[in-house]
Amino acid sequence: MRNDLSGSFKFPLGLRTLILMNLIEHLQTIADKARKYLVLISAYNPGVHLGSALSVIEILTVLYGTGRVKFLNGGIDRNWLILSKGHAVHAIYAIAAAMGYLTWNDLRSSGMIGSPLQNHPEIGALGIDVATGSLAQGISIGVGIALGLRKRGLDRRVYVIVGDGELDEGQAWEAFATAAHYNLTNFIPIVDHNKIQLDGEISKVKSKGELRKRFEALGYSVVEVDGHDIASLLAVLEDVEHSGRMSVIIAHTVRGKGVPQLENTPRQRITREEALKLLEEWRVSEEVLA
């Protein structure tokens, strides 16, 4: 990895800590800004799955913000990101804007017929490698890409963001089993475990059993992490990327993180009025974000 801080050159310990702290602060700034952008988009675009998008902000910020994956993609020889829970796509758009790749105007027109920023990921939008939206299909595609990269002899990784509700789909487990069978260590699934799916709490809709054990039974090494803690996410990613083992990261998250009306509820959206009121409380205006 180009952004691997533990490469062959050893920074003096103090300097290394300083760089890491700066990085964490930098990523936190992006995440905070993206969170505000998301709420702002939701005031204009009725197709935003706000609760789900807020749940994956830090996970995606760490991937994009460290350069593991890039918004301007080309060719095959690179890391790939698949948002298998495609309904959270506005998180990617918001992070792109927070990092300067999209403008507020781009975000505001998301979900319009003429916009490349559709309400589920479509090829052609900035930062979108794979069209998703139908749950679990992104996992299989990720397995195929990881296989293809390996067959081409390319030392690249595929990050796949999977919702916990998505794990109800049979195809998810078909795909995880295929990856394990081929020992695809360059396939890195990250489960956004916010414990809520469309019809309500996971425990009430459909229990996922002991997730850790389900993955371990297939041969995965399972790492659990606070999905909103950037420092922990960075550490876990580096660990998994260099473990040489089949791994899955289970990120414990809060759906709707940062928006009190949504946090830990099955509620997906807030009204335009609620959004504008929240932004006012946060002292955010379109001008400030621009």
Place this chain on the structure above:
Amino acid sequence: MSLLLRKKSEVSELTPRDALGKALVDLGEAYPDIIVVTADVGEATRARYFGDRFPDRYINVGIAEQDMIGVATGLALTGFRVYAVAFAMFLMRAWEQVRNSVVRMNVPVKIVGTHAGFSDAYDGASHQCLEDIALMRVLPNMTVIVPADAPEVYQAVIASAELKTPCYIRIGRDYVQNITHQLDYEFEIGKAVVIQDGSDVAIFTTGMTLPIAKEACDILRERGYYPALVHFHTVSPLDVHTIEKYARKTGAIVTVEEHLVRGGFGSAVAEVVVQTYSVPMIMIGAHSFGRSARSPRELYDYFGITPEDIAARAEELVRVRKRR
């Protein structure tokens, strides 16, 4: 066709699935970027021939058709030419994966469904796929090829390698009457083959029913009619010019297919006919699920897909048209 690897006569003794296996191996030799993915049916589909020759380019995902389509999509995104091979019937459980993963991104995954139609006579209704033409042809940008016999399976698979868009190839198992090697035409995706010109009635066929339709034409000629016979190895994109031409020329069309008439090849032809030059039509094919049988022939009889039935229905149609 850019790449003819074998003469038709070289594959004229094969079964459809053996022709598939041979074509995949020949493609593997010609293209270093071909990968074949299957779902625990390597032996039954003959995809294994490819796997034996090129083990590094052969992926078996186990009994998981939905995953197979996704994995094939991912491999195609990394620049490989991918063939996803499984039983037609069980590929249909991955229809939505074909729609949302392959077709929506327009990646050139070639999906090959074997054991289609009545070819798997023994296994009965659960295995006899009579819906795949309908389901695949509705997808935008999806090429649907339904070869008539082993030589055409071979040519279709070879020709599909150069397609830059999704493709579905529907083939049978072992039962076959190989005849296309005796016919003089260049296989070209999307181009219908006029086997016999005529003016009283046009018999349009796709896939394995070609020899049956051909026999029906012989019967009609003996009875003093002058029937046209056109073979459509490609159902999508459909050769609309040839359809319109024969609608105008004969004023009566009979379609024959080893598939449900509802939504299938006949329906596809009707969609063209009513929008170009409307003529009466009869659609011959299956009307419900198949049954376990001792041979596909029994199932053709059961559903009235026989030379005698086709000839009788065609005569009836010609009489109706003349009364108008």
